[in-house]
Amino acid sequence: MSTTSASTTPDCPHSPPCPAACAPDSGAARSIRPCPEQGWSLLCNGLVHFADTGGVRPDGTVVEPIRRIHDHQTMGAAA
Ligand SMILES: [Zn+2]
Numbered sequence: 001m002s003t004t005s006a007s008t009t010p011d012c013p014h015s016p017p018c019p020a021a022c023a024p025d026s027g028a029a030r031s032i033r034p035c036p037e038q039g040w041s042l043l044c045n046g047l048v049h050f051a052d053t054g055g056v057r058p059d060g061t062v063v064e065p066i067r068r069i070h071d072h073q074t075m076g077a078a079a
Helices: none
Strands: 031-035 040-043 049-050
Touching: none
Parallel strands: none
Antiparallel strands: 031 040, 040 049
16 A cells, blocks of 8 residues: 555545645645634644635644635725
């Protein structure tokens, strides 16, 4: 047996396995602990996924949010 696959997700019970936390599409993993009221959810690959599509990996690195091209800039919050 070979263990050359580096994209395994240790805590992922799904088949086929979800993207690893280090994968570009890590946010596509399934939520195992959703906290919609706080705007984030814990994914089965260990990623903390935020509502703005960004996230934080188990090793502490940040996943940049996906920027929408047609994003309505209507925020008038005082800086
Ligand atoms: Zn999974």
